[in-house]
Amino acid sequence: MIKAGIIGATGYAGNELVRLLMGHKEVEIKWYGSRSYIDQKYAEVYQNMFEIVDDVCMDDNMEALAEQVDVIFTATPQGFLAGVLNEGLLEKTKIIDLSADFRIKDVAVYEKWYKIEHKSPQFIGEAVYGLCEVNRDKVKNARLVANPGCYTTCSILTAYPLVKEGLIDPDTLIIDAKSGTSGAGRGAKLPNLFCEVNENMKAYGVTSHRHTPEIEEQLGYAAGRPVVVNFTPHLVPMNRGILATEYATLTKKADGSLPSYEEIKAAYDKYYAKEKFVRVLPKDACPETKWVEGSNYVDIGFKIDERTGRIVMMGALDNLVKGAAGQAVQNMNLLFGFDEAEGLCLVPMFP
């Protein structure tokens, strides 16, 4: 039984972490950190936790917290962890950071896209990008895990095998992603009001969304060379779920023909057949966000377009689970040698 602390426990991702850790046999939450609600009962902020969580919210004192727990989850705004991290903390506790602070290896790229100075560049090298299916072995020995973004987890896993196997030209990759509104967080902002989102659909952050360089860096590793993509997020009137529709030109074979369905399928199976949380759907089935809601699954489907020589890949996940808290727990399981699926055997809820 290990002890865990959460900084940012009253955001949507923080609340989801609490939900998941409540069902985890090996963890006990000792600290519900929330600067906004200090000393208030957690179950007053999240009434779903009434009679489940009795604790009050604590501050975000990482030094004090590190003395008490084996792992800290930071579900905090950009810059928080980079602003307080030090060697002493990492000697006392493991840290799983749900923010973007340590996801990008190139600090100049980070600072350009996030428009803030990185306060702890010395730890970037050590941080492991916690995309479990790709970096499993590295995560096991990490002290600091950079938990991937929601869009990025979906975007990367959907294309990864085909990039890695050279079946598509990564320079042609276009990612059109659609997200539920919980991805925008619990801040009281006009664009996130019910009446602004409901019965509405829009793109945002066009050509400038911060998850772009994260996707490019990781797919660049898979491709073996730098990759530049178009990534366009959209806001959808639903609470949870991300659907990424991805387009790329297929690499022709020596005889000029396109790869077959079976060849593409084999590439996906090579990487995912043994992965519990990645489900490559049967031929012609399309992922739907509702079919993974509440679970840690990523569902993937694809369709070859002979007419244009392109492939349309589709991936779906729950942005708060596999896209945030679920993957964080999966990383924790790897860090501490628990069964990787412990606490994550969640059957998707439908409808």
Added chain:
Amino acid sequence: MIKAGIIGATGYAGNELVRLLMGHKEVEIKWYGSRSYIDQKYAEVYQNMFEIVDDVCMDDNMEALAEQVDVIFTATPQGFLAGVLNEGLLEKTKIIDLSADFRIKDVAVYEKWYKIEHKSPQFIGEAVYGLCEVNRDKVKNARLVANPGCYTTCSILTAYPLVKEGLIDPDTLIIDAKSGTSGAGRGAKLPNLFCEVNENMKAYGVTSHRHTPEIEEQLGYAAGRPVVVNFTPHLVPMNRGILATEYATLTKKADGSLPSYEEIKAAYDKYYAKEKFVRVLPKDACPETKWVEGSNYVDIGFKIDERTGRIVMMGALDNLVKGAAGQAVQNMNLLFGFDEAEGLCLVPMFP
């Protein structure tokens, strides 16, 4: 480890039963009955179950099924179980019926409201009304459990302690209930289309909804005399959740004053303080369906109105869990002597 069969496994309640039983340590599902999808893979009908359930759908042959399992859940239309039930079946297996066939003791009342002839009136007496918090002991020894309706579970539990303790006049009881659309089932009917329900709100079944006599019968037992109520259901543009807002005139005390908050609260606590799945909220907190979504909880709140001498009681539950599949599992736990909460420790999912 017991074996279970489900008839009607491809309805929404059936699918929810599968979700819950997948997380139950003591049960194995042996039969996914679905007349509409015989021989089709269950996970093709419900893609959330891909790589979780490998079985194909079976027919609704209760005789064959009874040979193989310890318990049968019938999540079927009205009249199905009454049409096939016989002594032999009950000797071989326990049955938990999610339909209304055996909920109402007075067969004439059943036939009047449901407008069908009851084919097995001889088993009505034996059937136990499976409202666990009220009939726990009777359920333990039953062979046939009539699992309560979704509206009724919410409506009854919200008012039960006050009726039982004589704190309200049951003849003044008005129940205004609002339900998500999954309660209407998965049938392809025009009124349940997205565009007909979304951005819309309506009452239906006004003065004639079939859950009315079920509520009246059970509250009549609590009151010690026949009770007649107004029950009005409404359709709400959401998937899950029932909210019942109930109005009744408070019984004045000998000195002509109204019962105090503390007295009302004490009545609720008398019946529910030890109940795991009934949460009586703190003073002034109102139940919201989202706070119980995906869980087996019923949340209850109330407010005394000194001006009118009435009390406003509010109850919220997830119609597919405590209102259907969750309560069915709770009944199964009672029937087989399992921990009553086994498989049901589900933290509500928010948002």
Added chain:
Amino acid sequence: MIKAGIIGATGYAGNELVRLLMGHKEVEIKWYGSRSYIDQKYAEVYQNMFEIVDDVCMDDNMEALAEQVDVIFTATPQGFLAGVLNEGLLEKTKIIDLSADFRIKDVAVYEKWYKIEHKSPQFIGEAVYGLCEVNRDKVKNARLVANPGCYTTCSILTAYPLVKEGLIDPDTLIIDAKSGTSGAGRGAKLPNLFCEVNENMKAYGVTSHRHTPEIEEQLGYAAGRPVVVNFTPHLVPMNRGILATEYATLTKKADGSLPSYEEIKAAYDKYYAKEKFVRVLPKDACPETKWVEGSNYVDIGFKIDERTGRIVMMGALDNLVKGAAGQAVQNMNLLFGFDEAEGLCLVPMFP
């Protein structure tokens, strides 16, 4: 052609006023007042108005505005108009106030429920409560119209004929109202975020909502004596629409029998048969908010419950049209002698 100014033009009701006045032949908007967006283009705040409205937002200087226009709509928070009103203003321009400042004749009641001091009680007597169907003649000669609240318009019109004709006992009246979220305004508040409202249903303001005394005062006039009711508002995950479900005990006739369907229908027809914007639905039809969306209609239906001796009345309207901006335009039409339906012949939009 008259000139109009709007204070509070960037709230949802203000924007709806702009939409309606754009289609009105006799009015030109000269002033888009919005303290929050001064000097910003109106069409940047409301992109639906791009290439339709070219003006920039102005301040809320009523004195300056009164010099320029024939009518001012104040779609402002409680207390604004009462804080600035004076005789000089009313000599220069007519005012239609969409706030509650002048709706309630008893200033003590206003101050008790709204918890603010009324700054202009001297104008309360003169103000006409702008429920057109009830106060049409008084409105025609008014200088100051108190435009009714959204819940109140729906609640009162649904019950009015039966109260007026003594067909129900007003002391038994219980109003269970459900509203779309635009009624909560465009303020960036946590409870109005998409993820908090979507897939959720709750009551709020139980026994304490400010529309209660407004309903009671108006129904009191109809009853000829003070009336006290239970009014419970609920928040529904939709943008627009209010549905009021109202319960009351029917007055028995001399022979002890209940009024018949025809007698009730006749009472509704007596008051509404000639009303363009009140539609009493055919027998057994229930109002649905979607059927009136975008229009100035109130749809009304009812059902007698012989078992309980009560009637269930239902009314539906679009809270931003008949519940706010539409009724304000209807009042303006009365004030200036235009066709009462000018600008309001809006066919409800479905779906």
Added chain:
Amino acid sequence: MIKAGIIGATGYAGNELVRLLMGHKEVEIKWYGSRSYIDQKYAEVYQNMFEIVDDVCMDDNMEALAEQVDVIFTATPQGFLAGVLNEGLLEKTKIIDLSADFRIKDVAVYEKWYKIEHKSPQFIGEAVYGLCEVNRDKVKNARLVANPGCYTTCSILTAYPLVKEGLIDPDTLIIDAKSGTSGAGRGAKLPNLFCEVNENMKAYGVTSHRHTPEIEEQLGYAAGRPVVVNFTPHLVPMNRGILATEYATLTKKADGSLPSYEEIKAAYDKYYAKEKFVRVLPKDACPETKWVEGSNYVDIGFKIDERTGRIVMMGALDNLVKGAAGQAVQNMNLLFGFDEAEGLCLVPMFP
């Protein structure tokens, strides 16, 4: 004053036609054709029309209808009009067909994508593709107008100026489109149930949607050569609205640089500056479906991505107005020499 008949008046597009024609000064509806609801009151099928439309539904007898009206709208399934069309009909009345029967000039392409035999190929040549902004002059003299599809109107208008001016390479065009659910029609089908659509997002018809050849044919005319595109539709949990996000590689200028924002903007302005119903948004503004809801507008925005050399174009419209009934009315206005905007000056409704 002309007379109009509608075949398919009880579909969503048919009902929208009724809504729009009710506000049109020059048209009277004489025939509400609906095979499913013959002899039933139209206002019973669409309760929004209560006290607005008194007529009963008629059959789909085009011969009888043609004797009575000046224009027929066929809002019918594929194949209906092609199955009954003849020279005699076109001599008596003008026809605006909202189905796909006469949209595609190449009958082989039609039969391949629609998988039905075309019964009236002899009229394909004469039919005018009713995309008003592109084919205005041709429409004016037509007898038979093929009203464009909802996705196609949005997809084509968003890219048209850039294809026409050679600013993008049409072979690189990828159209990722998202639609509200009313586009799926009012048929009672499982995938369109509220609980299947709500809180869900999916692609469908991937590489095979029937609007693809329609888009390709029209953009081929603009490009001056055949064009093949990727078009992927998605279902969004909202009633109305289509958002098309389109990606294409910009044509480099002689010096190897990309076209500037101003050059792209100038191309859009060249074609749309005088178009009442196409709004090219200010720099950096993104279209949102809600900002055009209920109106005949198409809103267009774009963003150049210097990093990838691509442009991201976005277009939004209301699928039932500009994507169906509104454009049909616009075509009718052209056919009969009315003001092109008559009946279509609809301010978008927000929220």
